[in-house]
Amino acid sequence: MDATIFNQDHILLDTTSTTQAEAFQAIADLAASLGYVSDAKAYAAGLKEREAGATTGFKDGFAIPHSNDASILKPGLFLVKFSHPIEWAALDNQPVTVALALTIPKDGGKEHLKLLSQIARKLMNAEFRTTIQNETDAVALASSVNRIQ
Amino acid sequence: MSKKIVAVTACAAGIAHTYMAAEAIEQAAKEKGYDVKVETNGSIGAENVLTTEDIANADLVLVAADIKINPIRFSGKPLYVTDSNAAIADGAGLIDTALKDAKVFGEKGSKVGNIQIGNDHSKVNFFTHIMSGISYMIPMVIAAGLILAIANVYAFQRDDMGRIVKWGFDNKTAMGGLMANLFQVGQVGFKLMIPLFAGFVANSIADKPAIAPAMIGAYLANDPTSLHTKAGGGFIAALIVAFIVGYFVKLLKKIKWPHIIQPIVPIMIIPVIATLFISLIVFYLIGEPIATLMSGLYAWLTWLNTNSTSAPVIIGIVLGGMMGFDLGGPINKTALIFGTAVFADTMAKYGPTHANFLPQTATQAAISVAPLGVWLASIIWKNKFSKDEKVATTAALGMGLVGVTEGAIPFVAADPIRMIIANVSGSAVAGGLVALTGCKFYGGIGSPLGSFIGYIQQPIPLITWILCVCAGIAVTALIIGLTRSPQVMAAAKEAV
Known part of the structure; x- marks a missing residue:
């Protein structure tokens, strides 16, 4: 994994969010503080808009919220684990505890976008999901994600 | 008998669900022992593009997309259209349903050229x-x-x-x-x-x-x-x-x-x-x-x-x-x-x-x-x-x-x-x-x-x-x- 897309700083253990809107804001604040988006509000709105199209929550407490709105500066992946399970209208109707959020720039380099799509594919791997779900240590989490090629 | 399935996946942003749906279809088809090839129409362009031969040999064409996919190249093939989340939720179930319910595209009575692909009925409101x-x-x-x-x-x-x-x-x-x-x-x-x-x-x-x-x-x-x-x-x-x-x-x-x-x-x-x-x-x-x-x-x-x-x-x-x-x-x-x-x-x-x-x-x-x-x-x-x-x-x-x-x-x-x-x-x-x-x-x-x-x-x-x-x-x-x-x-x- 390319360190400019994901590194240990991109992991957040969110103990406060209880709603999807708060979760989006937490994700957006993280992405903005690391300089991946120019405007946290706009990115949060982008996440909400994408969610309105169809849910990004899928199985076993995982969601992959993402946006390609104009506020996004560079491609990135953010791993946020929620202490409070969040209602997400996921495909299996389970609340979400892990979000792998993506920032997708409109004119991102092909290699970087390809990496983001590899992450999406990896999420369909049940073993990978179990590892991420059970691991609490940031260093170990980071190394699991980093193994994605 | 082993079946040959070809599929096309696509989504709005072209990064996440396109590939998750592709992965889900590939995994499910392999488990069933079917031949499968999935074309991903993502934001980095179409990859693993289906050839005329792939389509000609296929028993089923599956489209799992949230945006419009032009279906003209699938004329004469059994076609089933749904959204990306249907594949992600249950790839195996989707393949079974599709094999059962697919309709030959371009058959008498169906609309060629003007068909709405990828827009399921819930979106028409x-x-x-x-x-x-x-x-x-x-x-x-x-x-x-x-x-x-x-x-x-x-x-x-x-x-x-x-x-x-x-x-x-x-x-x-x-x-x-x-x-x-x-x-x-x-x-x-x-x-x-x-x-x-x-x-x-x-x-x-x-x-x-x-x-x-x-x-x-x-x-x-x-x-x-x-x-x-x-x-x-x-x-x-x-x-x-x-x-x-x-x-x-x-x-x-x-x-x-x-x-x-x-x-x-x-x-x-x-x-x-x-x-x-x-x-x-x-x-x-x-x-x-x-x-x-x-x-x-x-x-x-x-x-x-x-x-x-x-x-x-x-x-x-x-x-x-x-x-x-x-x-x-x-x-x-x-x-x-x-x-x-x-x-x-x-x-x-x-x-x-x-x-x-x-x-x-x-x-x-x-x-x-x-x-x-x-x-x-x-x-x-x-x-x-x-x-x-x-x-x-x-x-x-x-x-x-x-x-x-x-x-x-x-x-x-x-x-x-x-x-x-x-x-x-x-x-x-x-x-x-x-x-x-x-x-x-x-x-x-x-x-x-x-x-x-x-x-x-x-x-x-x-x-x-x-x-x-x-x-x-x-x-x-x-x-x-x-x-x-x-x-x-x-x-x-x-x-x-």
């Missing part, structure tokens, strides 16, 4: 029908509105002192004659846009046979002479007509017509029946209520006007709110007619010093609030409006500045309830404030520009009027921005 109509209406609103707006500026006749003495075109001069003609052009556009809108909303619901009845019905519903009323039903009546026609035609299509007349059903039978049906509805169920509504409202306004002399703000708020309600429809027209009538009547009886300016001033202050409010909202909440909508709000700005309230119609038609609340609130604020401050509108343009292009008596010259109207605009913009629903935004994007 109230809003997408309206948006379809609006996308056809917007160019006409803009063309007619801007020409009307230009002509409108020339409609004020001034005396030697430069004061505006009356509204109307001076046909004695070449310029005045030309502008009078251009004003006509704009009005024709406004007259046509109502049936155009209804026709294409109905087309979205029930296809071509619904266009003629909806256009005729909406024209009648908006034509005061046909209805024997003081005003037509405006776009709200058009919306009602479009939905009645759309679903009525849909119903007619379900009838098992005798084989022999089937070829003429869509071009003759359905249009004739539906046109008769909607015309009767318009005359007896839409025309009468509009006439009753208008005379009732008029009587009520007269009562209110005589009984609220101590609190002019009330009549200002009421008339302002009415202006914003249906933008050129019966309620708006009643307020406008009332304002002009009271002004003309009291002017003739008591002269300019004692004439009752209040109703006309309130209606004029409210006239530009809706189009300028939606424009302001699109400036503040940029990402809540699609590209096409932003073009329309820019045109609304042009129209609003010269007091053409119709510029806001596409947005109200798209989301009636929220937009009417927003427009009525802002228009009422503008109407109430000018009443409260005692502005007197003699003539000119009813937008903030009225202070410059018009003759308005006000406590603080120029500023009072501008502040009052802008306060209304701000209220409308605020409500629009805060309440705009994701459904409307999604439908606006879909319509492009």
Whole structure:
């Protein structure tokens, strides 16, 4: 994994969010503080808009919220684990505890976008999901994600 | 027997669900021992592209996409279409369903070339029908509105002192004659846009046979002479007509017509029946209520006007709110007619010093609030409006500045309830404030520009009027921005 897309700083253990809107804001604040988006509000709105199209929550407490709105500066992946399970209208109707959020720039380099799509594919791997779900240590989490090629 | 499956996946952003769906289909097919090849149409371009040979050898073509995928290359193959989430939720289940329910694409009876792929039925709703109509209406609103707006500026006749003495075109001069003609052009556009809108909303619901009845019905519903009323039903009546026609035609299509007349059903039978049906509805169920509504409202306004002399703000708020309600429809027209009538009547009886300016001033202050409010909202909440909508709000700005309230119609038609609340609130604020401050509108343009292009008596010259109207605009913009629903935004994007 390319360190400019994901590194240990991109992991957040969110103990406060209880709603999807708060979760989006937490994700957006993280992405903005690391300089991946120019405007946290706009990115949060982008996440909400994408969610309105169809849910990004899928199985076993995982969601992959993402946006390609104009506020996004560079491609990135953010791993946020929620202490409070969040209602997400996921495909299996389970609340979400892990979000792998993506920032997708409109004119991102092909290699970087390809990496983001590899992450999406990896999420369909049940073993990978179990590892991420059970691991609490940031260093170990980071190394699991980093193994994605 | 092992089966060969080919699939195409795609999603809106082209990064996440395209690949998750592909992965899900690949995994499920492999577990079942099927041959599988999945083409991903992501934002990095199509990968693993299906060849003609792949498709020719396949037992099933599966499309799991949230955007339109052109199906023409799958002609003659069993095709099953769904969205990306269906694959992600249950890849194995999807393959089983698809093998069972796939239909040969391009078979007799199915529509080739015009098929909607990737748009499942849940996405075709109230809003997408309206948006379809609006996308056809917007160019006409803009063309007619801007020409009307230009002509409108020339409609004020001034005396030697430069004061505006009356509204109307001076046909004695070449310029005045030309502008009078251009004003006509704009009005024709406004007259046509109502049936155009209804026709294409109905087309979205029930296809071509619904266009003629909806256009005729909406024209009648908006034509005061046909209805024997003081005003037509405006776009709200058009919306009602479009939905009645759309679903009525849909119903007619379900009838098992005798084989022999089937070829003429869509071009003759359905249009004739539906046109008769909607015309009767318009005359007896839409025309009468509009006439009753208008005379009732008029009587009520007269009562209110005589009984609220101590609190002019009330009549200002009421008339302002009415202006914003249906933008050129019966309620708006009643307020406008009332304002002009009271002004003309009291002017003739008591002269300019004692004439009752209040109703006309309130209606004029409210006239530009809706189009300028939606424009302001699109400036503040940029990402809540699609590209096409932003073009329309820019045109609304042009129209609003010269007091053409119709510029806001596409947005109200798209989301009636929220937009009417927003427009009525802002228009009422503008109407109430000018009443409260005692502005007197003699003539000119009813937008903030009225202070410059018009003759308005006000406590603080120029500023009072501008502040009052802008306060209304701000209220409308605020409500629009805060309440705009994701459904409307999604439908606006879909319509492009």
